[in-house]
Amino acid sequence: MEEFFRIIGGFNQVELFDLLLRRYSNIDFIMSLPFDEFCEFVVVASEKMQEEEIKQQWNQMLPFMCMKFLKYVPFDEYKQGITGENIDTRPKEQIIDEILKLHGMESL
Secondary structure (H helix, E strand, O other): OHHHHHHHOOOOHHHHHHHHHHHOOOHHHHHOOOHHHHHHHHHHHHHHHHHHHHHHHHHHHHHHHHOOOOOOOOHHHHHHHHHHHHOOOOOHHHHHHHHHHHOOOOOO
């Protein structure tokens, strides 16, 4: 659930629907899911979108790596280099409290 709130904070309603419609063709099915399952769909869709964007960046650099203009970096290593720095290492309770305060809710 914490992952859902981290991801959803970066989207407005239109962007969220766009994300879900690009990933899943039947929005009525997605919207009818129980909240926890809906959250899982949003998390997976967001992760897949991010991975696709990283893969596109890597694919654009691949010809230059093959011509040795850039040092070759395997995709998994490239992806880790991009996403590894974005990992929040704070305790999950602190992150949840911050999210709840941002939305005007009480802390746990």
